[in-house]
Amino acid sequence: MALIVLLAAPVEAQRSSGLARDLADPRTLKVQRKVDELYERGEFDRAYFIYRNELAPVGDKYAQYMVGFMHLTGMGIDEDAIAASAWYRLAAERGTPQFVAVRDMLMSDMTAEQRRESDRLFLKIRREYSDLAILLASIKRSSRDVRPATGSRLKRGSSPMIVINADSPNHPQSSAVYYGRIESELEQKLVMLAQIGDFPDLETNPARVDIKEIERLVNERLENIQD
Numbered sequence: 066m067a068l069i070v071l072l073a074a075p076v077e078a079q080r081s082s083g084l085a086r087d088l089a090d091p092r093t094l095k096v097q098r099k100v101d102e103l104y105e106r107g108e109f110d111r112a113y114f115i116y117r118n119e120l121a122p123v124g125d126k127y128a129q130y131m132v133g134f135m136h137l138t139g140m141g142i143d144e145d146a147i148a149a150s151a152w153y154r155l156a157a158e159r160g161t162p163q164f165v166a167v168r169d170m171l172m173s174d175m176t177a178e179q180r181r182e183s184d185r186l187f188l189k190i191r192r193e194y195s196d197l198a199i200l201l202a203s204i205k206r207s208s209r210d211v212r213p214a215t216g217s218r219l220k221r222g223s224s225p226m227i228v229i230n231a232d233s234p235n236h237p238q239s240s241a242v243y244y245g246r247i248e249s250e251l252e253q254k255l256v257m258l259a260q261i262g263d264f265p266d267l268e269t270n271p272a273r274v275d276i277k278e279i280e281r282l283v284n285e286r287l288e289n290i291q292d
Contacts, residue, residue, distance in 0.1 A: 093123060104131075109141030121152075124199045130156035130164055137171070146171065147179060151186035158195060184290055192287050200258050201283045207251040208276050211244055248272075255279075262286055 096119055104112040113135050120128030133152030136145045150171050157164035175183065192198055248271045255269035264282055268274050 093120070093125075096120060097125070097128075100128075109135065111141075113141030122194055122199075124194070124196060126156050126159060126161065126164065129194065130167075133167075146175075147182050148186060150175065150179075150183040151190060154183070154187045155190055155194060158191075188288065188290065192284075195287060197258070197262055197283050197287060200254060200261070201280060204251065204254045204258065204279065205276060207247055207254060208271075208274070211247045211251060211271065258283075 096115060100112050100115040100120065103115070113132070116128040116131045116135070121132055129152055133149040133156060135141050136143075136152065137149035138144070150168070153164065153168040153171055157168045172180065172183065251271045251274075252269055255267065255271070255274060258264065258279070259267040259269060262283065267279070267282070
């Protein structure tokens with residue numbers, strides 16, 4: 066336990082999900098700074114709430130690790146080694162050595178029954194907060210955004226419509242530019258999904274992508290515990 070506590074130093078490279086541009090916005094960075102300050106001041110209840118409910122869901126691996134650490138030590142939440150192990154397993158999914166080490170140390174002393182309970186909880190949070198789950202949700206949003214109200218893709222240059230983005234109302238764009246940018250981002254996300262999910266045959270062309278098939282592949286992978 067002492068060694069696990071000593072490994073609680075921040076791993077800054079894991080603060081951002083790196084999965085999609087819309088997941089590392091200025092607001093997220095501000096929340097990360099705020100929660101670290103709360104933790105340093107000993108306001109553990111508030112820090113736990115933010116790590117668990119604001120940062121862990123967007124793929125912040127350090128936040129996912131901290132949720133596990135706070136469960137393990139009883140800071141801001143009831144002490145629960147099973148919950149800690151599940152969050153440690155999620156934090157370690159990218160193979161970060163520090164997170165893998167604490168995960169392995171904690172689980173090495175578990176009984177078979179405790180391991181089964183850890184598996185159950187890990188699968189539950191993995192379906193929502195793993196890299197694959199977050200990336201799939203982002204792909205589904207982009208796929209919906211690239212289609213107009215009719216349900217079919219808007220061909221570039223097919224309409225003189227001007228699109229005003231709520232985030233930059235002073236910079237209107239033509240529909241061709243707007244939807245072209247979304248298609249480009251969607252393709253980047255599909256390529257990333259193929260890489261991190263090890264789906265070598267995944268279709269990454271936005272014009273031919275089958276979202277239901279992608280969802281099937283991802284969900285099937287998320288049910289397979291490999292660690």
